[in-house]
Each structure stands twice: as C-alpha cells, then as structure tokens.
Amino acid sequence: MIVVLKKGTEQKDIDKLTDMLERQGVTVNPVVGSDIIILGLVGDTSKIDPTQIEADRNVERIMHVAEPFKKANRAFHPEDTVVDVLGHPVGGQKLTVIAGPCSVESKEQIISVAQSVKASGAHLLRGGAFKPRTSPYAFQGMKYQGLELLMEAKAATGLPIVSEIMSPGDIEIFEREVDVIQVGARNMQNFDLLKQLGKIKKPILLKRGLSATIEEWLMSAEYIMAGGNENVILCERGIRTFETYTRNTIDLGAVPAVKKLSHLPILVDPSHATGKWWMVEPLAKAAIAVGADGLMIEVHNDPEHALCDGQQSIKPQVFDSVMRDIRLIAAAVGRSM
Numbered sequence: 001m002i003v004v005l006k007k008g009t010e011q012k013d014i015d016k017l018t019d020m021l022e023r024q025g026v027t028v029n030p031v032v033g034s035d036i037i038i039l040g041l042v043g044d045t046s047k048i049d050p051t052q053i054e055a056d057r058n059v060e061r062i063m064h065v066a067e068p069f070k071k072a073n074r075a076f077h078p079e080d081t082v083v084d085v086l087g088h089p090v091g092g093q094k095l096t097v098i099a100g101p102c103s104v105e106s107k108e109q110i111i112s113v114a115q116s117v118k119a120s121g122a123h124l125l126r127g128g129a130f131k132p133r134t135s136p137y138a139f140q141g142m143k144y145q146g147l148e149l150l151m152e153a154k155a156a157t158g159l160p161i162v163s164e165i166m167s168p169g170d171i172e173i174f175e176r177e178v179d180v181i182q183v184g185a186r187n188m189q190n191f192d193l194l195k196q197l198g199k200i201k202k203p204i205l206l207k208r209g210l211s212a213t214i215e216e217w218l219m220s221a222e223y224i225m226a227g228g229n230e231n232v233i234l235c236e237r238g239i240r241t242f243e244t245y246t247r248n249t250i251d252l253g254a255v256p257a258v259k260k261l262s263h264l265p266i267l268v269d270p271s272h273a274t275g276k277w278w279m280v281e282p283l284a285k286a287a288i289a290v291g292a293d294g295l296m297i298e299v300h301n302d303p304e305h306a307l308c309d310g311q312q313s314i315k316p317q318v319f320d321s322v323m324r325d326i327r328l329i330a331a332a333v334g335r336s337m
C-alpha cells in the first residue's frame with residue numbers, strides 16, 4: 001500500500017501518520033521529494049483500515065500495489081535509484097560499463113586487461129575469482145588469490161572491482177576487498193545468501209536467474225533490500241528458451257519492463273546472453289538503445305587460451321571499437337558516458 005501525501009505536508013504530520021501506521025505492524029518507507037511525498041507500507045497491510053488513513057487531512061490518496069515486490073517497486077520510489085560505487089554513479093543519466101575477463105587467471109592477465117579497458121573508457125573492472133562452473137572438473141577460479149590480484153589491478157588503474165560471490169561465508173572478505181559484489185545467475189534464488197547481503201551496505205550486482213521471470217528477479221532484489229541494503233544493480237544476462245544457437249536468449253524487453261516496474265538501475269551482459277564474441281557488439285548497442293543503464297562485457301587479452309568463456313570474450317581492440325559505437329548510441333538516446 002502507498003499513501004500519497006499532499007504537497008507541503010509538514011514533517012511533524014508525516015511523523016504522526018508514520019507512528020500511527022507502524023503501530024499497526026507495518027514498516028513505513030518515506031520518500032520526501034520536492035514534488036511528491038509518499039509513504040510506502042511494507043508488511044501485512046490487511047489489518048489496516050484505509051478509511052482511517054483517508055481521514056487524515058494530509059492524505060491525497062491511497063494506492064494498492066499489486067506487485068509482491070515493494071522496496072524494489074517504482075511506485076514506492078518514483079525516481080531512478082543511482083548506486084554510488086566509489087564515486088561512480090550507476091544509474092541515472094550516465095552509462096556504466098563494466099569490463100574484464102570472465103576469470104582472473106594471472107597478475108599479468110588481469111593488469112593488462114584492466115589497463116586496456118580503462119584506456120577505452122570502462123568504469124569498473126570485472127573478474128571472477130570464484131567460478132560457478134557447470135562441470136566440477138572445469139577451472140573453478142583462483143579464489144582468494146584472485147581477489148588479491150583484482151585489488152592489485154585496482155591499485156594499478158584506479159578502477160573499482162566487481163567479483164562474484166558464491167558462499168555466504170565469504171561475505172566478510174568480499175565486503176572488505178571488492179567494490180561491487182556480484183550475485184550470479186545460478187545464485188539469484190540463493191535466499192540465504194541474499195538475506196546476508198541485505199545486512200551490508202556494499203553495492204550488489206544481481207544477475208537474472210537462468211530461467212527467472214522478471215517478477216522472480218525483482219523478488220530476489222527485494223530480499224536484499226528488505227534487509228536494509230538498497231544498493232542493488234540488476235543485470236540482464238539472457239534466459240533459457242528453446243533456442244540453442246545462442247548460449248541464452250537475450251531479453252531486451254526486460255529493460256523497459258524493469259524500468260517501468262522498478263527504480264533500480266539495470267545493466268545488460270551481452271557476453272553471457274549470447275555466448276558468441278561477435279554478437280557482443282550489436283547487442284551491446286541494442287541494449288543502450290533500449291534504455292539500459294550500462295553494460296557488463298567480457299574482455300580477454302588472449303581469448304583463444306582463456307580458462308573460461310573465451311568464445312564469448314572480445315579482445316581489447318574490439319572493446320575499444322564497441323565503446324566508440326556505444327558513445328554514439330548513448331548520445332542519440334540522451335545518455336552520456
């Protein structure tokens with residue numbers, strides 16, 4: 001339920017109404033803007049009598065929110081959320097490009113890729129240290145040593161770092177060493193992990209599950225936000241369909257849908273969505289054209305010998321040309337980089 005208050009309602013009156021509502025067992029999320037004052041009610045609103053709220057002279061109207069996600073709902077927060085990553089805004093007018101290898105493989109590899117993507121204009125560096133591989137015999141990542149190397153690449157380039165977490169037991173170390181904690185597609189509904197990530201303040205990049213609906217995805221964001229961490233960035237990375245030519249089917253329709261339903265920033269990962277390096281460029285451009293807040297792209301200096309996802313990784317020179325193309329599209333849709 002959402003209570004819209006009249007413009008100019010005084011703080012003491014907002015507090016009084018908030019107290020009255022919270023005494024009835026709900027949590028009140030106030031959004032006080034210059035044009036709008038909203039109280040978003042989270043919890044069991046079934047016992048609340050709407051006529052009692054409407055009797056308050058400061059109340060403009062009451063709206064019922066049909067969707068099960070509340071804190072992630074645009075109705076609760078009409079303005080776009082901008083997540084701050086060490087001073088870099090994710091969401092809002094500026095686009096964000098996260099680039100780097102699927103996995104951290106060596107010091108030389110991660111520093112070389114970091115330097116080249118930085119020179120091309122990437123804002124954040126990605127690199128997997130803990131890899132959720134389908135096969136237990138495949139490379140599982142450099143783990144804690146991988147995080148150390150990412151920190152070295154950050155020190156060398158100044159790029160904030162993004163890396164995937166797999167276990168709630170690693171939250172403390174990720175909170176200390178990483179700037180954005182990625183929750184991968186396979187863990188999108190690891191509710192225990194989501195709840196624990198809700199207790200910290202670090203930005204979370206929440207990738208869409210392999211077969212998750214938009215609503216399931218936003219409910220996962222809600223898990224993190226319900227715990228108190230509102231710094232959630234969504235990432236569309238393709239979904240399972242009957243099509244097998246591409247690794248996944250990129251759901252660009254999810255971008256405007258999420259923009260309508262939620263205030264959270266949404267990025268698109270054309271690398272995992274297609275599984276083919278030559279499809280990254282056209283779909284990166286399409287993602288920006290359709291309104292994404294940015295991209296996550298796998299870049300490798302030697303894709304032929306990559307330990308993971310070489311087939312979908314672009315080389316630094318290709319990334320450079322993708323960045324030039326994206327700048328043109330960004331300008332055409334009123335965004336900057």
Ligand code: PEP
Nearest residue numbers: 128184185186207237272
């Ligand atoms: C990744 O970004 O490295 C990754 C494993 O992606 P996803 O979780 O989307 O499969």
Ligand code: MN
Nearest residue numbers: 102298308309
């Ligand atoms: Mn990958």
